Amino acid sequence: MKILVCISHVPDTTSKINFTNDNTEFDTNGVQFIINPYDEFGLTKAIQLKEAQGGTVTVLNVGDNTTEPTLRKALAIGADDAIRVDAKPSDAYFVAEQIATVVKENEYDLIICGQESIDYNGGQVGGMVAAMLDLPYASPCVGMDIDGSTATVLREIDGGKEKSKMQLPIVIGGKKGLVEEKDLRIPNMRGIMTARTKPLAAREATGAEARTSAVKFEKPAPKADVKLVDNVDDLVNLLHNEAKAI
Amino acid sequence: MAVIVFAESWEGKFKKITHEAVSYAKDVANAEGTDVIAVTVGSIDDDASSLGKFGATEVINVTGDAFGAFNASVWAAALNEVAEAKGAKHFVISGTNNGKMIAPMLSVKANAAYISNAIEVPSNFSPFTVRRSAFSNKGLVDYQTTAEKVIVGIVPNAIGVKEHGGDASASSHASSVAADSKSEVLDVDRVKGKIPLPEADLVVSAGRGMKAPENWNMIEELADVLGAGTACSKPVSDIGWRPHSEHVGQTGIQINPSLYIAIGISGAIQHLAGVSGSKTIVVINNDPEAPFFKAADYGIVGDAFEVVPQLTEALKSFKANQ
Ligand SMILES: Cc1cc2nc3c(=O)[nH]c(=O)nc-3n(C[C@H](O)[C@H](O)[C@H](O)COP(=O)(O)OP(=O)(O)OC[C@H]3O[C@@H](n4cnc5c(N)ncnc54)[C@H](O)[C@@H]3O)c2cc1C
Numbered sequence: 001m002k003i004l005v006c007i008s009h010v011p012d013t014t015s016k017i018n019f020t021n022d023n024t025e026f027d028t029n030g031v032q033f034i035i036n037p038y039d040e041f042g043l044t045k046a047i048q049l050k051e052a053q054g055g056t057v058t059v060l061n062v063g064d065n066t067t068e069p070t071l072r073k074a075l076a077i078g079a080d081d082a083i084r085v086d087a088k089p090s091d092a093y094f095v096a097e098q099i100a101t102v103v104k105e106n107e108y109d110l111i112i113c114g115q116e117s118i119d120y121n122g123g124q125v126g127g128m129v130a131a132m133l134d135l136p137y138a139s140p141c142v143g144m145d146i147d148g149s150t151a152t153v154l155r156e157i158d159g160g161k162e163k164s165k166m167q168l169p170i171v172i173g174g175k176k177g178l179v180e181e182k183d184l185r186i187p188n189m190r191g192i193m194t195a196r197t198k199p200l201a202a203r204e205a206t207g208a209e210a211r212t213s214a215v216k217f218e219k220p221a222p223k224a225d226v227k228l229v230d231n232v233d234d235l236v237n238l239l240h241n242e243a244k245a246i
Numbered sequence: 247m248a249v250i251v252f253a254e255s256w257e258g259k260f261k262k263i264t265h266e267a268v269s270y271a272k273d274v275a276n277a278e279g280t281d282v283i284a285v286t287v288g289s290i291d292d293d294a295s296s297l298g299k300f301g302a303t304e305v306i307n308v309t310g311d312a313f314g315a316f317n318a319s320v321w322a323a324a325l326n327e328v329a330e331a332k333g334a335k336h337f338v339i340s341g342t343n344n345g346k347m348i349a350p351m352l353s354v355k356a357n358a359a360y361i362s363n364a365i366e367v368p369s370n371f372s373p374f375t376v377r378r379s380a381f382s383n384k385g386l387v388d389y390q391t392t393a394e395k396v397i398v399g400i401v402p403n404a405i406g407v408k409e410h411g412g413d414a415s416a417s418s419h420a421s422s423v424a425a426d427s428k429s430e431v432l433d434v435d436r437v438k439g440k441i442p443l444p445e446a447d448l449v450v451s452a453g454r455g456m457k458a459p460e461n462w463n464m465i466e467e468l469a470d471v472l473g474a475g476t477a478c479s480k481p482v483s484d485i486g487w488r489p490h491s492e493h494v495g496q497t498g499i500q501i502n503p504s505l506y507i508a509i510g511i512s513g514a515i516q517h518l519a520g521v522s523g524s525k526t527i528v529v530i531n532n533d534p535e536a537p538f539f540k541a542a543d544y545g546i547v548g549d550a551f552e553v554v555p556q557l558t559e560a561l562k563s564f565k566a567n568q
Pocket residue numbers: 013037452453454455456478479480481482493494495496497498509510511512513514515516517520530531532533536548549550551
């Protein structure tokens with residue numbers, strides 16, 4: 001089975017978010033970048049599937065060369081090879097076009113994305129890739145079994161779960177549940193050593209055009225100080241009369 | 247022209263979130279001098295014209311063999327079919343689990359730009375500009391597009407329902423969209439008699455401070471009095487005290503209720519990432535230094551085991567006097 005794991009390179013969850021250049025750009029200064037947490041679940045799932053059923057795991061990122069350490073980390077965790085489409089990931093549509101192009105050339109059986117990137121929280125790329133290639137799509141995907149050319153996928157719906165049977169190839173938008181957190185793979189010494197020699201190919205972007213752009217950033221207004229109350233009647237009163245929440 | 251809004255339903259009834267999406271679509275339509283067409287897919291028992299109150303002029307029910315169990319690609323094709331027939335340029339889709347699957351697929355099928363996570367009505371129409379949330383609510387971004395067609399995905403509960411008043415005509419449309427032969431729903435498992443979390447307008451949430459699963463009785467009681475959904479912190483669902491479907495935060499479900507009551511939760515940054523979009527946050531914690539107080543609007547420093555039952559009682563009398 002040929003598996004493609006799409007990885008976005010995002011600020012660490014604990015990063016302070018600042019903007020620069022007159023609030024038109026995200027300030028990457030001092031920000032630690034990581035594999036998008038949702039993609040980490042997908043990567044581990046891909047490695048588990050490969051171990052159980054054979055095949056290859058390719059990781060893909062659309063980004064400039066600053067994302068290479070993130071791809072190397074994915075190789076150290078256990079991917080076989082990496083592809084970097086050398087371009088600024090200007091919007092989801094542009095990124096999806098790049099991914100779809102790579103998939104068309106390589107005929108993967110399984111394309112694993114995350115339910116969303118934790119930077120822009122778009123939740124767009126996976127669904128776009130699926131629609132571009134006319135493949136089944138499941139997101140947020142919290143479980144997947146593969147049997148021959150059939151996948152059984154579990155996805156979250158509002159207030160529950162939905163189980164479907166899908167014909168490979170498919171695209172998923174994964175999250176925790178795909179594998180459990182305790183089973184997440186982390187790079188070990190041997191992985192880090194072998195990752196240095198695993199193939200990481202950079203390729204040119206196809207000429208798709210972004211459809212959307214971020215023009216202005218702002219930080220949410222800081223919360224006013226908490227109002228501490230010392231009895232529940234005051235709280236009910238405030239919730240009713242001031243917050244108008246009840 | 248017209249603005250198409252996806253009128254999502256569950257078991258034949260419109261979701262509450264649908265009312266919000268329709269009223270948002272009406273704001274867009276007003277600014278553009280056009281009307282709202284609400285599109286429902288599959289069987290619906292609710293009175294379709296009820297959406298008129300929120301601003302729909304027309305409610306179209308798409309019917310056909312393809313619309314049994316949910317399939318995002320098929321649903322997207324149906325929305326696109328109606329949009330093309332009506333010459334619609336704008337779509338509004340709520341960011342529910344189904345909406346978030348339909349919208350990106352529709353964006354490819356309809357050749358439309360897609361801006362997700364919108365939290366305000368568009369501030370400009372040439373070029374189309376709308377404010378969205380990003381960085382797990384740590385940033386606000388104005389997104390712009392010059393595309394001819396635009397899909398706006400809205401964050402549930404962020405904008406609120408607005409009654410615009412009016413009547414809607416209801417009709418049905420026999421669709422030519424084919425079923426998806428590559429994908430089949432086998433089973434749907436949904437909690438009964440509870441408000442699904444992403445839709446709950448009021449949420450009572452508790453963390454490790456509750457000490458043991460049996461202590462959730464008082465949390466459930468408080469939620470019952472309020473008519474609220476229940477949520478929990480990650481460790482609580484990890485140990486199995488509560489189901490995973492209640493886990494909110496960075497790695498769980500993101501919610502934006504109008505009221506979030508956090509009981510015995512410390513307020514770690516990953517927890518806040520899922521709930522900081524809530525309009526009003528109440529924190530009950532016995533540690534005055536708990537970080538959650540910094541993100542709260544109201545707080546009670548106290549023992550949950552005393553405060554929660556008192557709060558339930560106080561709310562009962564409040565409700566009785568309403
Ligand atoms: C990558 C990553 C992702 C994560 N994702 C999430 C996520 O999605 N959601 C999430 O919730 N967490 C997440 N976490 C975990 C998060 O960092 C915290 O560990 C977790 O939120 C803490 O849960 P808690 O507040 O219930 O427990 P604790 O941190 O143990 O806090 C318990 C609180 O209860 C209070 N308390 C104790 N007794 C009482 C009492 N009698 N009355 C009142 N208050 C009392 C204490 O003062 C304390 O503040 C993530 C962590 C990582 C590293």
